[in-house]
Each structure stands twice: as C-alpha cells, then as structure tokens.
Amino acid sequence: MPQPPAPRKATGRPPRISREEVIGTARRIVDADGVDRLTMRRLASEIGSTPMALYHHVRNKEELLVLLLDDYATRTLRRPELPDRPRERIVVAAAAIHEALAACPWIVEVLTADDLMSESALWFVEQIVDGLVACGLSPERAVHGYRAIWYYTAGEIVIRTTAARRRAEDDRTTYRERVFADLDPDELPRLAQVADHWAPLTAEDTYLEGLRALVDGLVATR
C-alpha cells in the first residue's frame, strides 16, 4: 500500500491510528452490540491499541459520542423529494429527520421513566382524554391525541425506543395491566372505558397524524 504524501510537516512520531478509524470502529461496536457496550477500553483493544491512545484523537468519551452521531447523520440523512405545498413540505422534512433518528435507537439510552404511568399522573391523562372527547373526538382518537401530546412533549423517539427495549428484556406489561385493573371507573371514566384497547391503541404508529396536527395548529390563523 502506498504511503499518502504528508501535506503538513511530519514532526515527531507518525500516527498509527486516525480519528476516522476511531469513529469507524466505534460505529461498528455500537451497531453490533449497542451503545453501552462501547467503552474506551474495548474500542482500544478492537483497534489494536491502548485506551490512552484514543485520547489523542478525541477529547473524551462524550466528544466521541457526539462525533459518532454526526457521522451517523451525515451518512443516513437523505434529502427527499419535497412536495410543493409548504405545509406538506414541513411534514416531509420533519418526518425524514424522525425516520433517521428512529432507526438509530442508541441515541436515546436510559431514562424516559417508563410511561409516566404513576398513579398520580393518571388524573392528568384522564383530563386530557376527556377533554379531547368533549371536543368531539372518539375515545380512540382521544387516546391518540393524548399519546401525541405526550410523545411530542417527552420525545416520541425516546419513549418508543426504551419501550421496545423493555419489551425485549422482560414482560413488564404486568405493571401496566395492574394499573388498569385497579382503575376506578367513577374517578377516571374515560381511561376505564378504553382500558381494554389501550395496548393495541398505543401499539399503533400515530407519529404522522400528531405531526400533521401540530403543523395544522402552527399555520392556522389564531
């Protein structure tokens, strides 16, 4: 293999590994085994070097992760054909970002606090669902409305990714089932009404509807 010509003065020891190699190897580890398997030690050994050699190419692990995301975005974000209608153009552009990030679950990691299914939050969910029903929505659409508000508030991606992870790890549906079984229909009538369909309703992908609603709201004359 020919040596590339050295464009800048070759002072000191020639580099054995490059920043690109570090990022590329990190990407392989993350794609193969998930982001929490990416450690500086493993990365070093995979690259055939020592942990400390990495610190000469990235400042620290946090910078490595930022570089990794940047690399990911550059490789996967493709510019779609855009419709002429401005409103639709917004939707398509946002959906493209969403799709790219959704395929990149390691972005989120940790947290999201399950489903905010805490007893004390249910009353608020009730108000939202009931309010949407009072506005003329069907219970099903009302649940979707609540889901959209919660998604776009706490982050649709974050929630779905960790939920999927949870589902893979063990069946923690028991907790949700218990909450719904203990529901008082007098205090929380709407939730009780939809309790049986909650699982299939929340399994549906309603991202685009929620997004369209948000855009509608933004461009509507107030």
Added chain:
Amino acid sequence: MPQPPAPRKATGRPPRISREEVIGTARRIVDADGVDRLTMRRLASEIGSTPMALYHHVRNKEELLVLLLDDYATRTLRRPELPDRPRERIVVAAAAIHEALAACPWIVEVLTADDLMSESALWFVEQIVDGLVACGLSPERAVHGYRAIWYYTAGEIVIRTTAARRRAEDDRTTYRERVFADLDPDELPRLAQVADHWAPLTAEDTYLEGLRALVDGLVATR
C-alpha cells in the same frame, strides 16, 4: 420511640432499614448532587449500611430510579383549577405535567445529541423554516415553529435541560456560532436571515404556544 405493632408475622431478623428510607435518602442525594452522583455504594454509606443491604429493598438500581420518579411525581404533581373549555383544560393539564417534569432535570440525563446542529441536518431545518414562512408566518414565528416541532419531536424537556447543563459547564456556543458563520445564504437563505437573532429567539420559552398549536391541530376538523 414506640415500636409500631407488627401487622404480619415477625419471622426472622427485624429490618434495620426500610424501602422508604432507601428512597428518601436517594432523593436527598439526587436533590443535593444530581442523579449521576447517586451510586448504590454512596447510598448505602449515607444510610449507614452496606451496598448489598439495599438489594433487599429494591431489585436493582434501575428499579430504584423508577421508584424515585414515582415518589417525585406523587409529591409534586398538584391538581390545578381547570377551566371549563375542554381545549383549555387539555392545555392546563399538560402544562402541569410539563412544569413538574421541567423542575426535575435529573429525569433526562445524558444524550439529546446537542442540538442536531449537524451540517447535514441544517437543510431540513431550512425547509421547515422556509415552509412556515411560505405559510405566512414571520421569520421569528417560523423559527419558533421549527423549535416547537423539534421540541415536541425529540422532547422539549430533554433538550432544554441538557442545553442548560452545557451552558453551565463551558461556553460551547462557539460551535453553534461557527456553524452560523459558515452558513451559505444562497443555499439556506432563511437560516442565514435569522442567524443573528438565533440565540435570543431560541432562548425564549415558547412551550405554551407550541402546545396550544398542537392542541388546536388535534381538535381542528380536518
């Protein structure tokens, strides 16, 4: 101090620490020093016990965090006076949840990948802002619209919290400033147009406007 009567059969050794004590102490640590200072070892020593004693009251650290959030929600979520109009009722209920979570920054932790300010994402931001302008919004309102979409897509809370943390750690504004300085006004005219006002515009709190728009969109007849 009087011993509480033992309601169930007292077999074996009497407990020295309770689950409530574990959670309460964990809360104190988190409130004082942040969530990543909460370790099983420190929690144990703060409680005057050993790490392994904790595992008799919580299954593992993840369960401890879930319990901690539940405890937090129970203590801070207060039911507000609700307006009669359903649409306003939704807004108030959702805003109450938002407010509680916003005051609880340790929920998020890590990630959010800065601002998705990657070169390759800017084009999409441009399309969104330009589309909103084409719909009749002022550039300022268009930026707010984009911010709302991004917030409600990736999670308003998550973004703001980590942004605030970053600001406290060091001035990483340099990166954003460099991106905006390098902007090509022919390719990304709207972004270039608002580049100078980006910082103050994004510093404004537009949560309620975005939320109202989302609700408007959801209850609007399509």
Added chain:
DNA sequence: ACCTGAACACCGTTCAAGT
C-alpha cells in the same frame, strides 16, 4: 507528536456466610 504501562478512584452485582 504520538503511543504505552501502570495506576487512581471508582462502578453494579453476585456469592457465601453470618444472626
């Protein structure tokens, strides 16, 4: 300039034993 070895100061969790 770039890399290495050894060490620092930690982690969460398991296992076997004690009371």
Added chain:
DNA sequence: ACCTGAACACCGTTCAAGT
C-alpha cells in the same frame, strides 16, 4: 428475613515515561 465481607468483572481518565 435481613444484613455483612469479600470478591468479580468491570469503568473513564491521569500521569510519567518512552520513541
């Protein structure tokens, strides 16, 4: 039933030294 001690299998990062 509840708690302890010791150990396992790790972390990210610093420091001083080598080439």
